[in-house]
Amino acid sequence: MTKNDEFIEALVSDLTPVRRHALRMRLALAIVVGVIGAALALLISIPFRPHLHQVTVAAFWVKFLYTVILMSATIVALERVARPDGSIGNMVRVPGAAFGIVVLLAIAQLGLSPASSYPGLIVGYSASFCPFLIVAFGIPAFCANMWFLRRAAPTRPVLAGFVAGACAGGVSGWVYSWACVENGIPFIAIWYTLGILLSGLFGSLVGKFSLRW
């Protein structure tokens, strides 16, 4: 028996069955952890949020749906980059299209509003910290995503890291939208997107160094 045969025997004796959707179940767990983490962060921050009662129904739903789409697309992409033969393919187009629609809605809203309301619609109360809070609320989700990826087999660490970060940003942005005080669609198009992109960039940096195997 050669060294190699012993090696193979060792692997064989360590064999345990893998269920059909084992990887997806693991990803689902990571996402749930991320949502709970972001929700806890949101709860803690609620006392610091005045003006909550002023949010319009339309603005709420635009935020909610935009972030749900970004979150869903990045979750699908995350499952794909976790596999060595996976490619994210059309999962770039979905967030792109969602962004395009929000930009169009933003332009329409600006067109229908008096110029005096522009600062409120674009910068609002929270532009200076909204993107950073989205990144911060996404930290638990990011850790969970990295835990997921490090046990998977991503062959493109920078891309995989970006997807993990953007997905954390998507989860966090969605949770954040539950109690965001802004009414401007331009605000959503700019600052939500920026927060999620920042989160993705941060992820690609971390991924570059920590997703090798």
Added chain:
Amino acid sequence: MTKSVSEQVLKGLMLLSLDGDEAAYRRLLVILRDLLLTFYRRRLGPHADRDAEDLVQEVLLAVHGRRITYDRDRPFTAWFFQIAKYKLIDHFRANGSKRGVEIALGDEIAGEFREEALFAHLDVDRLLDQLPAKQRELFRQVKIAGKTTAEAAIESGQSEAMVRVSIHRGMREIGRKLGFANDEK
């Protein structure tokens, strides 16, 4: 396009392995090890036997530890090949061989994992010889020469349905010879 025999055999072994079949897993790992050794020795040159063996172990370890990332609905060889390629590039990077990385990236090394190498290993001819002559011919035409079942049906003068059944029986027979198919009739 018909799926290749090697893909079906290796995928069959992998699916059984994922269900916890140790014999199938052992067989799979031995086949993969031999494939990888040939593959890496050719890439690394004649003086790198030890490197090749280390790489092979790394890949098998990755296959083992990360088998959760194999999607049962997708080709096995593509999944496996990506891991082998990733480890080769990693090896070149670690040794500071920029040229090696470029070669590994630019090269269509997937080709080496295709039919010939795998067929040679699995000794498909010997397996096919155990099938009845008619079935063997159909099997060869459809699974190896890549004809459609319709074409094979016209040439052999049988109905397309009969050709399908015949090939399916052939697959099952070969699977049984390799020791990983169920014996149910």
